[in-house]
Amino acid sequence: MRFINGSGDSTAKKLEAMNVAIRQAVAALWKQGFIPYDEGCRLDVDVVFLAPKARRTEKRHTTYPDRDKCLRAVQDCISPPRVDKAPVMTEPHLVVNDSQIHGGYTEKWWTHVWNGMTGLEDEGDGIYMVLHY
Helix, strand or coil, X not given: CCCCCCCCHHHHHHHHHHHHHHHHHXXXXXXXXXXXXXXXXXXXXXXXXXXXXXXXXXXXXXXXXXXXXXXXXXXXXXXXXXXXXXXXXXXXXXEXXXXXXXXXXXXXXXXXXXXXXXXXXXXXXXXXXXXXX
């Protein structure tokens, strides 16, 4: 899953494409038999951003987007899509209602710091999440 900065007109098409990509990832879990959580659960989210050259020495991601906006974007994509404000329960989702997510953490990382902590060799940005009871 990936997160695209901004929500203005210039990024609207990219945001829609990313929403489709995330929903396709959720749909893949459905095909494997995942049953959406319908009770209290926790959501842990690590959002990883590729640092511009000027920030590659920084250890903490303290710039846009806000941490809560990242979390909201993820929660919206794992909840049922809505049509006329009503949830479409027949479409793939991971939680019946994101209000059932009672805890967890959200943290923003620069890719170079994330790679150092995890031992991964990511070359871009992305979202890592764990949904659990």
